[in-house]
Amino acid sequence: MIIDSVHNAAKYYRLHPNFQKAFEYVNQTDIASLEAGVIEISEGLKLIVIHGDGSSREESIKGFECHDKNIDIQISIQGPETFAWKPREKCISPNGDYSDEKDVRFFHDKPDMFFELQEKQFAILYPEDVHAAMIGEGFLKKLVFKVKI
Template identity: 40%
Template sequence: MIVAPLSEFGTYLNLHPLFERVEQALITLDFSKPGEKIYIDGENLIAIPSFNKARSAGEAPLESHDKYIDIQICLQGEETMGWRERQTCSAIKEPYNSDNDITFYSDHPTCFITLKPNQFAIFFPSDCHAPLIGEGFIKKVVFKVKLAM
């Protein structure tokens, strides 16, 4: 997991060939239509803007992904996310769904981070995360970056 201000995103461009496209998309794309997937490079790079009511930590299950890296960027509000190392999760709540590339767990996070507007978190397949914890509404965009291209 990586957490940083959006102004430092360029520091991480060398972690994946598509991260540079993410940086360009942040400058050029409109994220005002929540729930509408934006295909930037087919299934290799997708942006999903959202505007959701926050939930309590107890309502936010840990999740993990096998095929994609998540780059979650807070645009408005404050979003707390739970985190736990995937290899320590043992209680599967919902088994892997290959169509949505997601597994849900009943395990609890071992720590929490809070993103303010213009901050981001990068979650790799080795990270479990529980998003959308907080109060009020959270506007964000999630970039799904395919591991193997």
């Protein structure tokens, strides 16, 4: 997992070819005006724009998840937004089977930690990062880039 601000995004371009495309999209777009939905950016890179009310920690960790085929870049647009996190290697209690169609695997495990993103901060979450998001009070808006591994 990587946590940083959009201002420093160029430091991570070399980690995956689509990281640069994702952050360039952020820099070239009025992200505050994006409507909720899915935008196909390029081959192996899509954006999900999420708007909604934040939830409690207890409610959010019901969706404690990780992915096998994608890296998430989650960027806070309007927050703050809190995340739950635990390394996948420590998760021992699956919550159902892996969904290949949705590329998601859920766990019943409790998080090791919580962290908060302020506006224009991001988290890069790899397949080994089990996470739950949208924890907070009031209206939250975020970008989630799905980067194909």
